[in-house]
Amino acid sequence: MPKNPNETNKKDRILDVAEELFALHGYDGVSIRQIASAAEVDVALANYHFGKKLDLFRAVFDRRAQLLSDTRREVLQSYEGKTLSLEQIIEAFLLPLKMAQKTGDAGWRHYLSLLAYVMTSPVWNKELLAKVFDKRVNELIDGLKIALPKADDEKIHWCYQYMSGALALTLAQTGRIDRLSNNQCHSTDFDTAYELMVPFLAAGFRDVCGQ
Amino acid sequence: MPKNPNETNKKDRILDVAEELFALHGYDGVSIRQIASAAEVDVALANYHFGKKLDLFRAVFDRRAQLLSDTRREVLQSYEGKTLSLEQIIEAFLLPLKMAQKTGDAGWRHYLSLLAYVMTSPVWNKELLAKVFDKRVNELIDGLKIALPKADDEKIHWCYQYMSGALALTLAQTGRIDRLSNNQCHSTDFDTAYELMVPFLAAGFRDVCGQ
DNA sequence: CACTATATTCAACAACTGTTGAATTTACAA
């Protein structure tokens, strides 16, 4: 029985299950048979719909990546013309945290964990992130340069990486913060993570990148 | 021919090669045969020295983990009695960045990438980090509570996670900052990463955690 | 030298991997 009883479409079921398992165990940690089995589907069906395993992985990644990148563009365009504040740029970058809580479904949570896996992997990083996200990211960095005019490029890029890392570890939902805090904090609490991360990062940017 | 021509000990060669390959492709992305082949060693030898694949992975992780945790303890003990400043706590946490540059060898760089892999993985995180690192980490968090007396525990734990993420992505050395900056910045430049990360994080902590 | 423990290799196992072609079922339009 599939987790979402409304989900009778086998093609989508394969994507959903693959998304969850890839996020948890990585690309090489999951076999097509495990995915097919969990989706209650024949092994050959995944191949019929998505081709090779690598193509299935790309399909899983791309499904929500485009939506994420597009939403980021919309957010940035809503400020059209006006100069973006530092906080607004950070909020646009942290948008993934907002995506999951809006719908509230588990699929997005799994996907964001997968996104963290890709962001922190030396191999996937190069292949997958560039295609969909780089254009928006360059816009964000250009915005940072305007919002922090006194900073040189090197400092901005390093601070951007710190921001990216803080986001990635939160998206990963490793459960570590739950353990370290004796269950006072929860990995899945993206609301609190977002509320505190914005001022944390803004203060860091201002301190390192002047003014 | 092994990369380090002085390294004739096959047992150590297996560890070195496994360290590099596990860091790059993850646990499931590397086979024992690939490791043995790269180390120019028979497949069965890895099993003879380290047992099962999982034990080999643990051996690779533990080799430098203990040294890292011990060095952190020494740093913290050197301040014995005195109250730690926020910057000193952050510096103790960012110690891994210092370990690699001190020796300058590639082995540490590979290991830190592996550490990032473990830190960001939902499964390894739980199994490996707790054993060796949790004691020191709790000391660091206690230090943060003293250095930031007005902050409640929840905020400190979240800020700690942001710090942890910023460190992890840097340790991962994904090469993304190199591409985004058009090779102005380099993933392996731990010196610059450290110099800028300390004030960045300190400012974030102070802003979110009062004082 | 002979003895012994350690180190290393060889050959093989059963299980699992991704992938495919043909057969079968289902959905749907004419």
Added chain:
DNA sequence: TTGTAAATTCAACAGTTGTTGAATATAGTG
């Protein structure tokens, strides 16, 4: 109903996986 394309299953392939037991080599000791 018949015809047709899409969806799904079945069975099988060649290669790879982790692991092991026996055989051989090496190093060090008496």
